[in-house]
Amino acid sequence: MQKVVVDADKRSFRINLKELNHYKDLFYILAYRDIRVRYAQTFLGFLWAFLQPAATLLIFILVFGLAIKIDTGAIPYPLFAICGISMWSYFSFVLNQSGNSIIGAQEMIKKIYFPRLVVPLSKAVVGFVDFGVALILLIVLMVVYQVAPSPNIWAAPLFILLNIIAALGVGIWLSALSIRYRDFQHVIPFLVQFGLYATPVAYPARLVPDKYLWLYNLNPMVGIIEGFRWSIFGGNSPNEYFWISFATIILLFITSLIYFKKVEDTMADIV
Amino acid sequence: MSDIAISVEGLGKKYKIGRRKSGNLRDSLSSIFKRNSHNHPITQSPNQQINDFWALKDINFEVKQGEAVGIIGRNGAGKSTLLKILSRITKPTTGRFEINGRVSSLLEVGTGFHMELTGRENIYLNGTILGMKRKEIKAKFDEIVAFSGVEEFIDTPVKHYSSGMKVRLAFSVAAHLEPEILIIDEVLAVGDAEFQKKCLGKMEDVTGQGRTVLFVSHNLGAVNQLCSKAIFLSNGKLTSLGPTEKIINDYISDNMFLGGIREWKNSSKPKNNDFIIEKVTLSQRGKFSSELIPYEDIEVDIYFQNLIKDQNTSVGIQLFTNLETAVLSSVNWSSSTLNIDPFTNGKFSEGRFHSKCKIPEGLLNEGNYYINVVLLKNHNKVSLIEKKVISFSIVNTGYMREGFHQSWLGVVRPKLFWHTNKISNESN
Numbered sequence: 001m002q003k004v005v006v007d008a009d010k011r012s013f014r015i016n017l018k019e020l021n022h023y024k025d026l027f028y029i030l031a032y033r034d035i036r037v038r039y040a041q042t043f044l045g046f047l048w049a050f051l052q053p054a055a056t057l058l059i060f061i062l063v064f065g066l067a068i069k070i071d072t073g074a075i076p077y078p079l080f081a082i083c084g085i086s087m088w089s090y091f092s093f094v095l096n097q098s099g100n101s102i103i104g105a106q107e108m109i110k111k112i113y114f115p116r117l118v119v120p121l122s123k124a125v126v127g128f129v130d131f132g133v134a135l136i137l138l139i140v141l142m143v144v145y146q147v148a149p150s151p152n153i154w155a156a157p158l159f160i161l162l163n164i165i166a167a168l169g170v171g172i173w174l175s176a177l178s179i180r181y182r183d184f185q186h187v188i189p190f191l192v193q194f195g196l197y198a199t200p201v202a203y204p205a206r207l208v209p210d211k212y213l214w215l216y217n218l219n220p221m222v223g224i225i226e227g228f229r230w231s232i233f234g235g236n237s238p239n240e241y242f243w244i245s246f247a248t249i250i251l252l253f254i255t256s257l258i259y260f261k262k263v264e265d266t267m268a269d270i271v
Numbered sequence: 272m273s274d275i276a277i278s279v280e281g282l283g284k285k286y287k288i289g290r291r292k293s294g295n296l297r298d299s300l301s302s303i304f305k306r307n308s309h310n311h312p313i314t315q316s317p318n319q320q321i322n323d324f325w326a327l328k329d330i331n332f333e334v335k336q337g338e339a340v341g342i343i344g345r346n347g348a349g350k351s352t353l354l355k356i357l358s359r360i361t362k363p364t365t366g367r368f369e370i371n372g373r374v375s376s377l378l379e380v381g382t383g384f385h386m387e388l389t390g391r392e393n394i395y396l397n398g399t400i401l402g403m404k405r406k407e408i409k410a411k412f413d414e415i416v417a418f419s420g421v422e423e424f425i426d427t428p429v430k431h432y433s434s435g436m437k438v439r440l441a442f443s444v445a446a447h448l449e450p451e452i453l454i455i456d457e458v459l460a461v462g463d464a465e466f467q468k469k470c471l472g473k474m475e476d477v478t479g480q481g482r483t484v485l486f487v488s489h490n491l492g493a494v495n496q497l498c499s500k501a502i503f504l505s506n507g508k509l510t511s512l513g514p515t516e517k518i519i520n521d522y523i524s525d526n527m528f529l530g531g532i533r534e535w536k537n538s539s540k541p542k543n544n545d546f547i548i549e550k551v552t553l554s555q556r557g558k559f560s561s562e563l564i565p566y567e568d569i570e571v572d573i574y575f576q577n578l579i580k581d582q583n584t585s586v587g588i589q590l591f592t593n594l595e596t597a598v599l600s601s602v603n604w605s606s607s608t609l610n611i612d613p614f615t616n617g618k619f620s621e622g623r624f625h626s627k628c629k630i631p632e633g634l635l636n637e638g639n640y641y642i643n644v645v646l647l648k649n650h651n652k653v654s655l656i657e658k659k660v661i662s663f664s665i666v667n668t669g670y671m672r673e674g675f676h677q678s679w680l681g682v683v684r685p686k687l688f689w690h691t692n693k694i695s696n697e698s699n
Contacts, residue, residue: 002371002373029399040387041387110360
């Protein structure tokens with residue numbers, strides 16, 4: 001028999017994994033709901049998932065590829081760009097969605113108990129749809145340009161995993177912060193916009209001067225996108241700066257869980 | 272396994288009032304600085320104490336496995352806060368509680384319904400939110416749909432449903448939860464009478480199956496029907512706890528005026544364009560009281576003002592038990608009085624009036640009652656009705672009982688004619 005003890009004097013910062021596992025059906029169905037509803041009542045429907053990265057790619061090709069003529073070495077610019085776009089749009093989508101998720105779920109939070117963490121976590125799954133479409137675009141372009149994947153391709157899933165963790169880390173932080181301070185709702189679009197320029201999506205990281213690389217790599221997406229490109233196209237393997245990104249990701253994720261847990265107890269009172 | 276389902280010790284919940292619930296960053300930052308720079312007790316804000324509001328304080332009780340317990344109390348007494356804490360939506364500020372068993376709470380039906388999704392999808396969504404597993408929902412799916420009565424529209428987006436259909440679907444999902452402990456808040460307030468009956472039946476099944484139920488409702492009849500025990504909360508404190516009927520009686524007597532006199536301040540007197548009700552009293556043998564004995568007439572005195580000249584007025588009362596069963600209604604029409612009321616069917620001039628009505632001795636059974644006062648104009652049009660004006664109880668004095676101590680069935684307990692005679696000596 002299930003036993004629950006709640007004591008006002010004892011606060012635990014442990015994440016109850018057993019409980020999260022118990023609610024995995026909720027996790028899936030929330031993701032299912034978001035995916036189902038995302039393109040409901042739109043004329044183009046699912047096509048939007050394709051149009052968004054395609055349009056971004058087109059603009060990047062025009063601006064950075066043809067006008068500015070950024071040097072991407074052996075990799076054709078469209079391939080270089082879509083590789084970054086796929087990872088960046090997953091990151092920004094999940095960050096945005098999970099950052100706003102607790103505010104969006106306040107009706108539920110006020111009425112039912114469930115581990116609140118399920119809400120921002122489920123957004124990671126929602127992002128897979130668009131990410132999948134962007135990856136297909138990448139594969140199609142690789143076929144078109146006849147570029148074979150590098151032998152490092154085994155590492156691609158690891159960078160995707162890191163991307164999920166990074167997106168969730170920032171997203172969970174923002175979801176817990178914005179329920180307390182609505183200011184952070186306004187920070188989210190700014191982060192996404194600013195982040196695009198501070199991340200090697202449209203340009204390679206080597207354009208950044210060496211002395212600023214440590215600072216640059218504090219942006220977790222720098223390590224992830226550079227690493228993902230390396231796993232697909234080869235070239236210079238991730239250097240010591242990658243570990244700065246890596247450490248930032250892990251730190252963000254762990255602290256986000258701790259902060260979320262702290263806010264979780266009072267969520268129903270402050271929404 | 273312990274036979275205690277819920278045990279609550281010293282539970283309290285404090286809310287800060289007057290402060291923004293979701294703060295903004297500036298407030299938080301400046302309060303951090305304040306905290307660091309001012310530690311002097313005098314400079315500390317003195318209204319910190321005033322801003323604290325205890326929605327619940329020092330609540331202690333235990334619920335055994337399989338018990339159905341009703342929670343009653345006025346609005347703002349802390350009922351919902353208690354349920355919120357027990358269903359873990361919010362944390363208590365003080366105290367602790369322990370729950371043995373799987374809990375489902377229905378604080379409002381239809382939580383998480385999404386308008387763009389179909390009925391089918393919403394059953395899965397809502398069921399999962401309420402804590403069911405996908406497998407369980409699948410197994411009960413047909414039952415849920417049948418109970419809701421929306422079979423035809425199950426693959427239609429819920430946004431096209433009528434509000435009644437939505438509520439029925441939502442309740443059906445909730446009704447098919449199989450928790451060991453069920454926490455319910457006011458769900459009976461939904462749907463039409465037919466559906467309510469269905470819900471009440473379903474809840475009786477639940478309690479009948481030995482589930483533990485915590486039930487908050489304003490419907491005292493439903494609480495009485497479903498719960499063997501009850502808790503009476505008032506101003507965040509547990510006032511009494513015990514058998515439902517006793518607690519309901521406590522609630523009724525707490526809720527209304529006690530001493531057999533009901534008066535209003537000038538501004539709050541019940542009134543409309545025709546009448547003002549000024550005072551209502553209950554008395555026996557000339558003494559005001561709300562604790563009445565069964566073998567004396569009960570005098571109900573109604574003092575009111577007539578505001579319209581030559582208004583054809585009648586005065587009436589409605590008598591209800593505390594469980595909202597109508598006992599009788601009476602009006603001073605010549606056809607319904609024992610005597611002739613001088614003002615029966617009369618044209619009333621403007622001014623103050625006093626009507627006396629006697630409820631005969633030996634009519635009402637022991638228990639709790641309340642009275643509504645009705646003023647009619649144009650002979651039979653209800654103009655002003657003031658509900659629950661005054662409550663009273665008929666106390667057990669041993670009258671008619673001859674040593675029988677159990678509760679006497681019935682709302683009324685008049686003496687009736689009986690005659691028995693012997694027909695024959697043979698026993699077959």
